[in-house]
Amino acid sequence: MTSLIEQAKQKAAYQAVDEHVLPSHRVIGVGSGSTVVHVVARLLQRDPELNAKTVFVPTSFQSRGLLLDGGLNVGDVDQYPDIDVTIDGADEVDSQLNAIKGGGGAHLQEKVVAEAAKKFVIVADYRKNSKILGEQWKQGVPIEVAPFAWRVVLVKIQNMGSKDAKLRMAVAKAGPVVTDNGNFLIDAPFGLIQDPANLLKDIKLITGVVEVGLFCNMAEIAYFGNEDGSVAIRTK
Structure with missing residues (x-):
């Protein structure tokens, strides 16, 4: 089962890179999560001369490590605020291309890098494909908060209707x-x-809220790898 899911992620990631990372692009945003491993793998298969002319902007410690391990040029969004395209995963995507992100806790940087891009592309597997947010992703909306304010924010979130909202604890x-x-x-x-x-x-x-893991009206297109090896594409 796991191998089918990984194959689905790979199919979606490879197709997204092939169709949206162009030879003319010089700054590329790279998101976080398990699907992005395949995004970086595909980027490493590009012409080395093209990669040498390209700066890759990561959204987390994880993606920075993947890029550096691959020998790619890494930059920060404050150095490169104009990004040609950003490719990132998602925890769930609805029929209007709104997404929940932040299961890996990196949605603040992910949103900054996505908003800095001329085009934001989502890659995921079939489990993340929903009509309405909340159908598949039951863990809740990830909300990054200032540490000193977490309890105050938590009470307000619970009063907004999320009775089961809770602080995410380390494992x-x-x-x-x-x-x-x-x-x-x-x-x-x-x-x-x-x-x-x-x-x-x-x-x-x-x-006290720093950022919310709801990405609304941002993505231009989403690729979902399916169990049968096909890739479903959703656009607005």
């Missing part, structure tokens, strides 16, 4: 997960999210 250590930016994470289930853009706005207005 291999005692205490909460800490993001690459030194913040905490709250996971807030809202059931089926009929209006993700409005929910994003409401959460973002809470003081």
